[in-house]
Amino acid sequence: MSITRPLGFLASASKAGLKPSGKPDVALIVRELIDDAGDRQGTAMAFTRNQLIGAPVVIGRELRRRTLAGDLSPPGVVLINAGNSNAATGDQGIADARRTCEVAAKLLARPTDAVIPSSTGVIGRLLPVQKIVDALPTLVNGLARGDGPDLATAQAIMTTDNVHKSAFRSLTIDGFAVQLGAIAKGAGMIAPRLDSASRAATPSATMLAFITTDAAISSEALQRALDLASDSSFNRITVDNHASCSDTVIAMSSGLATRASGTGGDDSGVLMRPLTPGSPGFVAFSAALAELCADLSHQIVRDGEGATRTFTVTVKGAPSDEDADRIAREVVNSPLVKCAVHGRDPNWGRVVTAAGNAGVPFDATRASLDIGPVAVFANGRPIPEALDNPALKIAVSADDVRFTLSLNSGGGSGWMTGCDLTTEYVRINADYTT
Amino acid sequence: MSITRPLGFLASASKAGLKPSGKPDVALIVRELIDDAGDRQGTAMAFTRNQLIGAPVVIGRELRRRTLAGDLSPPGVVLINAGNSNAATGDQGIADARRTCEVAAKLLARPTDAVIPSSTGVIGRLLPVQKIVDALPTLVNGLARGDGPDLATAQAIMTTDNVHKSAFRSLTIDGFAVQLGAIAKGAGMIAPRLDSASRAATPSATMLAFITTDAAISSEALQRALDLASDSSFNRITVDNHASCSDTVIAMSSGLATRASGTGGDDSGVLMRPLTPGSPGFVAFSAALAELCADLSHQIVRDGEGATRTFTVTVKGAPSDEDADRIAREVVNSPLVKCAVHGRDPNWGRVVTAAGNAGVPFDATRASLDIGPVAVFANGRPIPEALDNPALKIAVSADDVRFTLSLNSGGGSGWMTGCDLTTEYVRINADYTT
Numbered sequence: 096m097s098i099t100r101p102l103g104f105l106a107s108a109s110k111a112g113l114k115p116s117g118k119p120d121v122a123l124i125v126r127e128l129i130d131d132a133g134d135r136q137g138t139a140m141a142f143t144r145n146q147l148i149g150a151p152v153v154i155g156r157e158l159r160r161r162t163l164a165g166d167l168s169p170p171g172v173v174l175i176n177a178g179n180s181n182a183a184t185g186d187q188g189i190a191d192a193r194r195t196c197e198v199a200a201k202l203l204a205r206p207t208d209a210v211i212p213s214s215t216g217v218i219g220r221l222l223p224v225q226k227i228v229d230a231l232p233t234l235v236n237g238l239a240r241g242d243g244p245d246l247a248t249a250q251a252i253m254t255t256d257n258v259h260k261s262a263f264r265s266l267t268i269d270g271f272a273v274q275l276g277a278i279a280k281g282a283g284m285i286a287p288r289l290d291s292a293s294r295a296a297t298p299s300a301t302m303l304a305f306i307t308t309d310a311a312i313s314s315e316a317l318q319r320a321l322d323l324a325s326d327s328s329f330n331r332i333t334v335d336n337h338a339s340c341s342d343t344v345i346a347m348s349s350g351l352a353t354r355a356s357g358t359g360g361d362d363s364g365v366l367m368r369p370l371t372p373g374s375p376g377f378v379a380f381s382a383a384l385a386e387l388c389a390d391l392s393h394q395i396v397r398d399g400e401g402a403t404r405t406f407t408v409t410v411k412g413a414p415s416d417e418d419a420d421r422i423a424r425e426v427v428n429s430p431l432v433k434c435a436v437h438g439r440d441p442n443w444g445r446v447v448t449a450a451g452n453a454g455v456p457f458d459a460t461r462a463s464l465d466i467g468p469v470a471v472f473a474n475g476r477p478i479p480e481a482l483d484n485p486a487l488k489i490a491v492s493a494d495d496v497r498f499t500l501s502l503n504s505g506g507g508s509g510w511m512t513g514c515d516l517t518t519e520y521v522r523i524n525a526d527y528t529t
Numbered sequence: 530m531s532i533t534r535p536l537g538f539l540a541s542a543s544k545a546g547l548k549p550s551g552k553p554d555v556a557l558i559v560r561e562l563i564d565d566a567g568d569r570q571g572t573a574m575a576f577t578r579n580q581l582i583g584a585p586v587v588i589g590r591e592l593r594r595r596t597l598a599g600d601l602s603p604p605g606v607v608l609i610n611a612g613n614s615n616a617a618t619g620d621q622g623i624a625d626a627r628r629t630c631e632v633a634a635k636l637l638a639r640p641t642d643a644v645i646p647s648s649t650g651v652i653g654r655l656l657p658v659q660k661i662v663d664a665l666p667t668l669v670n671g672l673a674r675g676d677g678p679d680l681a682t683a684q685a686i687m688t689t690d691n692v693h694k695s696a697f698r699s700l701t702i703d704g705f706a707v708q709l710g711a712i713a714k715g716a717g718m719i720a721p722r723l724d725s726a727s728r729a730a731t732p733s734a735t736m737l738a739f740i741t742t743d744a745a746i747s748s749e750a751l752q753r754a755l756d757l758a759s760d761s762s763f764n765r766i767t768v769d770n771h772a773s774c775s776d777t778v779i780a781m782s783s784g785l786a787t788r789a790s791g792t793g794g795d796d797s798g799v800l801m802r803p804l805t806p807g808s809p810g811f812v813a814f815s816a817a818l819a820e821l822c823a824d825l826s827h828q829i830v831r832d833g834e835g836a837t838r839t840f841t842v843t844v845k846g847a848p849s850d851e852d853a854d855r856i857a858r859e860v861v862n863s864p865l866v867k868c869a870v871h872g873r874d875p876n877w878g879r880v881v882t883a884a885g886n887a888g889v890p891f892d893a894t895r896a897s898l899d900i901g902p903v904a905v906f907a908n909g910r911p912i913p914e915a916l917d918n919p920a921l922k923i924a925v926s927a928d929d930v931r932f933t934l935s936l937n938s939g940g941g942s943g944w945m946t947g948c949d950l951t952t953e954y955v956r957i958n959a960d961y962t963t
């Protein structure tokens with residue numbers, strides 16, 4: 096179980112006929128209504144920073160703005176489709192997305208602005224609204240809790256994914272058993288640079304991720320936790336350095352966590368108090384959320400189109416953290432580096448020259464590079480004997496090849512994880528039909 | 530003929546044993562000495578802006594600085610090797626490059642700082658100095674003018690190139706027959722962002738290009754013409770968005786242009802006066818140099834590793850020219866766009882989302898995209914009937930596919946040319962031995 100294991104959530108999936116394959120392609124995630132939810136239920140969202148955004152992102156941002164401004168009860172319904180991203184579709188696209196939300200809301204007896212639309216698939220084609228509308232009664236009637244709906248939902252949102260993605264974490268906070276569940280999709284057009292509602296973000300898929308938790312946490316606090324988590328997870332992966340117009344992460348809290356077993360006394364009916372930013376409970380929750388997001392991110396990059404292995408570039412000693420991230424991003428996106436990783440080739444010259452190409456000034460004569468545990472380049476000079484080290488052969492054959500670049504030019508550090516570039520990647524993307 | 534067709538230049542090539550294939554791998558280009566050269570002979574250079582630079586670039590930059598400061602007679606000898614880039618080789622690399630220049634200079638009876646070293650090939654391996662030194666007498670003895678040495682030189686500098694590159698232009702300036710010849714190499718690690726000696730450059734291969742002309746033009750004026758030419762040619766091509774540590778363009782003028790035939794009178798012995806920046810002759814020369822460089826650039830991207838076709842992204846109506854260039858660069862480097870071009874797939878959603886990912890703000894609802902002559906997206910809305918237009922099928926099958934993105938957000942324009950991404954690219958770069 097994933098998204099319906101935390102208490103207070105239902106999910107379902109169905110077929111609307113948007114995928115050429117005829118597989119399930121629409122899904123619904125619904126948070127139960129509770130009385131006097133107050134700050135115990137919250138909804139947080141993060142979206143692509145692409146200048147061109149899909150109609151669902153336009154609507155989602157507006158819902159987020161109103162939620163954080165206190166003008167709207169946190170939306171508790173997510174309506175998702177795969178097979179059509181409803182992006183580059185102009186005003187018609189926005190009207191189409193709104194129409195699907197309206198119908199879903201009516202069936203659920205909720206206001207339209209309780210429904211967040213989310214779409215992935217081909218760009219620039221009008222959304223087949225009627226197909227989705229026709230599928231909605233089945234979706235609503237199918238809402239349930241359990242392994243079945245969780246799996247069906249995770250599968251319905253897939254596009255070029257080979258495998259569905261889900262994650263789960265649990266922890267005890269203030270004596271309450273808090274659970275976090277998540278599903279995600281994404282294999283191509285993956286390089287999320289999610290915006291941040293709580294502060295300015297610096298870091299680019301269609302990546303969709305939906306997170307549920309039964310923790311009691313307000314929209315504002317959940318948004319802060321989500322922004323922090325995204326920066327150490329989604330924003331650090333790339334398949335193709337091509338940020339989508341549809342990247343979306345939505346997290347919802349139900350506030351229904353129950354007393355952890357073994358805490359003594361009859362606590363039935365006692366409700367968890369909302370987590371406040373800065374509190375030990377919030378920090379623990381944020382850490383679990385970050386782990387959950389890192390888990391999903393790793394699943395996405397592992398399933399990157401055509402990928403056979405991943406690699407992580409860690410940069411230390413940069414002028415700043417931002418500089419370290421820029422350098423790591425440049426290296427992890429170099430097709431020459433990606434091909435070398437694919438070929439298990441310790442061609443470290445490609446790594447250091449990619450680093451030098453990030454627009455960040457550093458003193459190359461003080462730079463060093465390790466592959467796994469093996470130093471191949473130190474203080475601007477090659478270590479020729481490294482190429483004969485058996486440990487190097489093992490390091491370049493790892494499932495996740497580790498490059499550590501030390502610049503000795505400051506205290507900044509950062510990292511990015513990418514995947515290798517293969518002939519299969521080219522086949523998938525040269526043949527993928529518009 | 531190419532580099533020795535302009536009067537006053539000799540070239541030769543030989544085998545030093547640096548290429549595993551055993552093919553020719555060292556070359557020499559030499560400008561003849563003339564008395565009282567003054568401002569009639571000049572040498573201009575442009576180098577990679579990568580933070581990590583090869584030892585020859587370190588030396589070349591210093592020679593350029595001294596030349597432009599008037600502290601050095603313009604260097605008139607270029608010693609080139611392929612098979613080893615002498616980059617990431619520390620102080621030893623610089624000493625090694627100097628040693629080869631010293632020996633060449635002695636054989637040519639010139640000062641050491643008359644010799645510019647230039648290297649391309651594997652990164653992070655010490656230069657086999659003795660092999661090059663052993664080849665130098667043959668190189669010097671072989672110096673000659675004609676088709677033979679021009680072709681041999683163009684071939685000796687190749688690495689992963691399938692074909693050698695050369696170009697030639699001629700024009701009449703002030704009654705003198707001015708000739709420009711050039712050779713170049715480059716197929717991978719191609720995305721030049723050349724520095725500029727005459728001003729700050731904004732726009733990454735190992736791309737090497739060597740240009741000769743018999744025009745009379747000083748180092749300073751030639752540098753200005755070269756910087757202008759580079760910005761409309763080398764800096765606008767990319768194969769893999771991975772700027773090399775070794776990109777180098779060197780232009781040398783001999784000042785030996787002769788009177789054009791049919792200009793009347795006995796002008797033998799009359800020398801062309803140096804071209805001064807701003808003069809009509811300088812403008813004409815600069816235009817010819819820009820054409821020559823564009824010709825070489827096109828040859829390089831056509832021969833991009835694994836490429837079957839090229840594509841050009843033109844951006845109009847951007848906030849500024851720099852913004853337009855950034856957007857064009859983002860699009861032309863997207864692997865999703867490159868694969869679509871390979872697959873002749875009019876998947877324009879990839880183009881507009883790549884554009885939106887360049888970090889340049891624009892109003893997507895005012896953006897339009899044409900592929901060749903066919904509008905596929907206009908004012909933020911798709912043109913569905915375009916997908917059935919036979920002209921679109923022709924446009925995506927062109928040798929150079931043309932994308933024109935109009936943002937209607939300002940007066941800035943720019944363009945970049947790239948090549949498609951193929952399974953052959955992956956094979957070349959996953960198997961290329963360090």
